[in-house]
Amino acid sequence: MARQIIHTDKAPKAIGTYSQAVKTGNTVYCSGQIPLDPVTMSLVQGDMRAQIKRVFDNLMAVAEAAGGSLADVAKLNVFLTDLKHFALVNEIMAEYFRAPYPARAAIGVASLPKGAQVEMDAVLELQD
Numbered sequence: 001m002a003r004q005i006i007h008t009d010k011a012p013k014a015i016g017t018y019s020q021a022v023k024t025g026n027t028v029y030c031s032g033q034i035p036l037d038p039v040t041m042s043l044v045q046g047d048m049r050a051q052i053k054r055v056f057d058n059l060m061a062v063a064e065a066a067g068g069s070l071a072d073v074a075k076l077n078v079f080l081t082d083l084k085h086f087a088l089v090n091e092i093m094a095e096y097f098r099a100p101y102p103a104r105a106a107i108g109v110a111s112l113p114k115g116a117q118v119e120m121d122a123v124l125e126l127q128d
Helices: 047-063 083-098
Strands: 004-007 021-024 027-033 073-082 103-108 120-126
Touching: 027 073, 047 083, 047 120, 073 083, 083 103
Parallel strands: 073 103
Antiparallel strands: 004 021, 021 027, 027 120, 073 120
16 A cells, blocks of 8 residues: 655645655544644744644644545544643634544643644544
8 A cells, every 4th residue: 555645735844854644545644733834834823722723723734635634533642731721622622523532642741842832643544
């Protein structure tokens, strides 16, 4: 089965040696997204709500470039520099996802690239 590299200008370009996502068969492995504006490649301005929304928007753009949507997310990993924001992630996630929700992990980390406070990656299973 051939691998397909997924790229879209609607999400931030890779800031290192990785692809935005890799599709193998019906499975899409999305790299971590931080709250970078895809045009300026700078952290989005605003509060934690703005950062979380930007991350979901970036993941959505990559999912769509792969031929799917956030409804195809089977597993979501959330990395936070402060787990006190976990309730806010839940609140905003409900704006982007409907039941049945994907499997998920929330992990507290010491720091993230470019000083971001949140990063998320996902695994999608596309429908035939």
